[in-house]
Amino acid sequence: MSPFTGSAARTAGWEHLRLDVADGVATVTLARPEKLNALTFGAYADLRDLLAELSRERSVRALVLAGEGRGFCSGGDVDEIIGATLGMDTARLLDFNRMTGQVVRAIRECPFPVIASLHGVAAGAGAVLALAADFRVADPTARFAFLFTRVGLSGGDMGAAYLLPRVVGLGHATRLLMLGDPVRAPEAERIGLISELTEEGRADETSHRLAHRLASGPALAHAQTKALLTSELDMPLAASIELDASTQALLMTGEDYAEFHAAFTEKRPPKWSGR
Numbered sequence: 001m002s003p004f005t006g007s008a009a010r011t012a013g014w015e016h017l018r019l020d021v022a023d024g025v026a027t028v029t030l031a032r033p034e035k036l037n038a039l040t041f042g043a044y045a046d047l048r049d050l051l052a053e054l055s056r057e058r059s060v061r062a063l064v065l066a067g068e069g070r071g072f073c074s075g076g077d078v079d080e081i082i083g084a085t086l087g088m089d090t091a092r093l094l095d096f097n098r099m100t101g102q103v104v105r106a107i108r109e110c111p112f113p114v115i116a117s118l119h120g121v122a123a124g125a126g127a128v129l130a131l132a133a134d135f136r137v138a139d140p141t142a143r144f145a146f147l148f149t150r151v152g153l154s155g156g157d158m159g160a161a162y163l164l165p166r167v168v169g170l171g172h173a174t175r176l177l178m179l180g181d182p183v184r185a186p187e188a189e190r191i192g193l194i195s196e197l198t199e200e201g202r203a204d205e206t207s208h209r210l211a212h213r214l215a216s217g218p219a220l221a222h223a224q225t226k227a228l229l230t231s232e233l234d235m236p237l238a239a240s241i242e243l244d245a246s247t248q249a250l251l252m253t254g255e256d257y258a259e260f261h262a263a264f265t266e267k268r269p270p271k272w273s274g275r
Helices: 041-057 078-085 090-109 125-132 160-168 170-179 185-190 203-215 219-234 237-251 255-266
Strands: 018-022 025-030 062-067 114-118 121-123 135-138 143-145
Touching: 025 041, 025 203, 041 078, 041 090, 062 125, 062 203, 090 125, 090 219, 114 125, 114 203, 121 125, 125 143, 125 160, 135 185, 135 203, 143 185, 160 170, 219 237
Parallel strands: 025 062, 062 114, 114 135, 121 143
Antiparallel strands: 018 025
């Protein structure tokens, strides 16, 4: 995302989520524990806009997305979203569905790694938010459920039909999106839906440890690796190799590449600048 901004000031406070930033790590917490962090129109819009702001500022090097209370996120709020969408015309519905997709694009396209810290339920849109993250760190209570067909909608919501086969394979993705059955942590780990399985109650701690490791590393290298992973999903091999070559040539002119050589020569840890 471009770092250039217009005249709008940085958002002073976020109504539908909680943001904490320290040492290059942003923690974004979905904070409606009484509703299992069910998403509202405002929550989607806040996530979309927050990710854009953090991407422009370039001060965040890793982000942890977490849920307060008994679970990560139960999906869209049945009353505030499903009930409301029944009264919308097609144009308004298209605007809403495009907005939810913009959140997933923002997670995939932001220039820093995103870690979903998971416990309890990650259902519907909550499961797709976790799916869009670069890492999914979960404790044994975590369970995923792609519930869209259960409410009479396509399982391919918010990019799920694009992302899920690339994470777990077409066979598992077909089963999960078509049937909407819950997937508990052991199976999710087996099929590759979980990046790391922790002890119960330790997902947040492990997620933040990983986030700080990433934030203290070569931020530009991480950003470009994430960009290539996303861009090359649909590229032929020749185009991917050419893009890799161009990216490496540019990074080889950067400060971090020279710093690694200096640190290696001087037998000390590198001091990464992210440039």
